[in-house]
Amino acid sequence: MITVNEAKQLVENNVLPLPLKRVPIAEAAGRTLASNVYAICHIPAFAQSSMDGYALKFSDKDQPLDVNGEMAAGTAVKIKINSGETARIFTGAPLPDGADTVVMQEKVTIIGNKIKIEDEKLTQGSNVRNMGAEIKAGELAMEAGSFLSPAAIGFLAGIGIAEVDVFPAPKLAIIVTGKELQTPGKDLAFGQVYESNSFSLTAALKNEGINEIEVFSADDDLQALQNVLEKALAANDVVLLTGGVSVGDYDFVLEASALCNVKQIFHKVKQKPGKPLFFGTKDGKVVFGLPGNPSSVLNCYYNYVVPALKLLSQQESKITEIEATLAADYEKPAGLTHFLKATYTRGLATPLTAQESFRLSSFAQANCLIILEQDRSHFKKGESIKVVLIN
Numbered sequence: 001m002i003t004v005n006e007a008k009q010l011v012e013n014n015v016l017p018l019p020l021k022r023v024p025i026a027e028a029a030g031r032t033l034a035s036n037v038y039a040i041c042h043i044p045a046f047a048q049s050s051m052d053g054y055a056l057k058f059s060d061k062d063q064p065l066d067v068n069g070e071m072a073a074g075t076a077v078k079i080k081i082n083s084g085e086t087a088r089i090f091t092g093a094p095l096p097d098g099a100d101t102v103v104m105q106e107k108v109t110i111i112g113n114k115i116k117i118e119d120e121k122l123t124q125g126s127n128v129r130n131m132g133a134e135i136k137a138g139e140l141a142m143e144a145g146s147f148l149s150p151a152a153i154g155f156l157a158g159i160g161i162a163e164v165d166v167f168p169a170p171k172l173a174i175i176v177t178g179k180e181l182q183t184p185g186k187d188l189a190f191g192q193v194y195e196s197n198s199f200s201l202t203a204a205l206k207n208e209g210i211n212e213i214e215v216f217s218a219d220d221d222l223q224a225l226q227n228v229l230e231k232a233l234a235a236n237d238v239v240l241l242t243g244g245v246s247v248g249d250y251d252f253v254l255e256a257s258a259l260c261n262v263k264q265i266f267h268k269v270k271q272k273p274g275k276p277l278f279f280g281t282k283d284g285k286v287v288f289g290l291p292g293n294p295s296s297v298l299n300c301y302y303n304y305v306v307p308a309l310k311l312l313s314q315q316e317s318k319i320t321e322i323e324a325t326l327a328a329d330y331e332k333p334a335g336l337t338h339f340l341k342a343t344y345t346r347g348l349a350t351p352l353t354a355q356e357s358f359r360l361s362s363f364a365q366a367n368c369l370i371i372l373e374q375d376r377s378h379f380k381k382g383e384s385i386k387v388v389l390i391n
């Protein structure tokens with residue numbers, strides 16, 4: 001059996017970025033840019049006023065100026081001012097030819113059709129946005145690898161870019177296995193359990209910006225599972241199976257994966273919960289067999305699936321590992337890394353009760369997972385430990 005760190009390394013070594021995709025900028029938010037973007041024109045495309053006021057030649061500022069013409073934002077008409085003249089101008093409008101400065105309207109006195117400027121601080125170029133001040137045609141606007149935040153999308157729109165290459169979000173299938181599963185809202189017959197894994201995973205995936213999710217269910221039958229897995233692999237980049245990865249007579253995930261030509265990278269990790277975790281690949285597609293217990297599913301999701309999703313989409317993970325102080329003594333047998341459902345507040349990590357892997361009640365309260373090292377047993381209140389921040 002491999003260690004947690006070995007398993008994480010194997011995930012990192014075996015997941016490649018998805019092929020880039022050209023998308024309209026409206027669909028690019030939250031993605032990582034896959035190719036450099038260069039400016040297609042100067043922005044602003046013309047010298048532009050940043051205030052409502054009057055445009056003038058700076059050398060004329062000390063004399064009364066005749067108001068001759070007007071430039072409003074969006075005007076398509078060019079005008080020219082001569083020496084001794086000014087033009088009314090509004091924020092965002094192009095400067096008239098002959099003007100190099102704008103004075104705010106609050107800083108002038110109007111006398112008939114003339115203005116007198118009373119602005120000691122006025123300098124040449126005041127209140128003018130120069131052509132190309134934001135970016136010049138041909139300049140690098142955004143570098144491949146940049147995160148496309150809302151501001152980045154606005155910036156690209158503002159410089160006239162309509163489409164960009166991004167690393168897309170993976171298309172993803174969830175396959176829940178087990179004939180004991182019943183849909184929430186229906187009555188439980190003897191032996192049935194409510195199906196919760198597809199719900200927790202779908203919710204977690206949506207948090208990561210993944211919206212193309214297909215959910216399948218498969219009985220505990222090799223042929224049925226092989227058929228569903230084949231279908232899921234054909235249409236998706238990632239397949240998450242839950243349940244059926246252990247050693248029981250009805251655990252068919254490994255066999256079905258082999259029959260679908262999924263290459264096994266590892267099976268079983270020295271960890272609790274989620275020991276029988278399976279990871280494989282097929283032609284760049286990624287397959288995780290998540291041990292069926294609901295806490296094991298989510299624990300493996302945060303520790304292994306999220307890093308794989310981030311590699312596919314070339315994104316930074318929001319699930320971060322930090323140092324914290326353990327709030328209470330804790331005992332565990334040596335041999336497995338334990339991930340404890342816990343709360344993290346102001347540097348302090350407090351383990352919750354109900355750590356069993358079939359239970360989600362404490363996971364529902366948790367905002368972190370405490371990592372307790374594999375080969376240690378006694379953990380003392382006040383010692384420094386690592387936690388994975390989730391949610």
Ligand SMILES: Nc1nc2c(c(=O)[nH]1)N[C@H]1C(S)=C(S)[C@@H](COP(=O)(O)OP(=O)(O)OC[C@H]3O[C@@H](n4cnc5c(N)ncnc54)[C@H](O)[C@@H]3O)O[C@H]1N2
Pocket residue numbers: 176177178180181193194195196197198242243244245246247248251273274275276290291292293294296357358
């Ligand atoms: N002899 C051994 N038995 C088991 C071992 C072992 O090493 N030797 N490992 C145990 C551990 S640890 C885990 S974790 C489980 C994992 O087993 P499977 O992945 O094969 O999962 P299942 O047996 O199918 O299900 C486990 C448990 O989870 C419930 N379940 C499954 N799917 C769902 C779902 N979609 N929603 C809600 N609950 C689900 C299922 O009913 C079982 O109770 O194996 C141990 N056994």
Ligand code: MOO
Pocket residue numbers: 271272273274275276291293295296357358
């Ligand atoms: O590892 Mo299993 O996930 O402990 O129940």
